[in-house]
Amino acid sequence: KQEVTQIPAALSVPEGENLVLNCSFTDSAIYNLQWFRQDPGKGLTSLLLIQSSQREQTSGRLNASLDKSSGRSTLYIAASQPGDSATYLCAVRGGSNYKLTFGKGTLLTVNP
């Protein structure tokens, strides 16, 4: 059974700082990995999708890496802004039915 862990559970940083969010998963036989952000009371917004054959993906100030063999992914956010404050969720797709398994998220607060 796939388990996804996100560390830290919460993170508070001053504006402008670069930061890294961590995600680990127990079963390395994944199809892809997706990072989302969720604002309070809102739905999930997809940030980046990394296929199992890829090592990283970039979108603007975001860079996600994947090390499938060690069961790890990181989300790097450069020059953080208060608008980046949200919960960041990592999810891996795999298993016989290719379902998406989520971590519990990292609550990020960027202070002005």
Place this chain on the structure above:
Amino acid sequence: DTAVSQTPKYLVTQMGNDKSIKCEQNLGHDTMYWYKQDSKKFLKIMFSYNNKELIINETVPNRFSPKSPDKAHLNLHINSLELGDSAVYFCASSQSRYEQYFGPGTRLTVT
């Protein structure tokens, strides 16, 4: 242009009632999903349909019944609502096993 939409956004009802949540996607995707986010914000898959065929059916009480009238719609019907059903329910869609897009959620409160 709303990609994945759900109605209603909020649903307050009493125990024992039957209710439905509707979901529509205009992305042309072939796969749709229902997720439940509990009070601790943990997201878990409930069901998935591919081309109107049920492909994922997690350990969910049979009071929950999904219905997919066509590829663009996936509805969730809940019978005999219980207090523990209170949660936020999210619909999502994807093209096969690729990137999933989520709706805004339906907050269900059972009193």
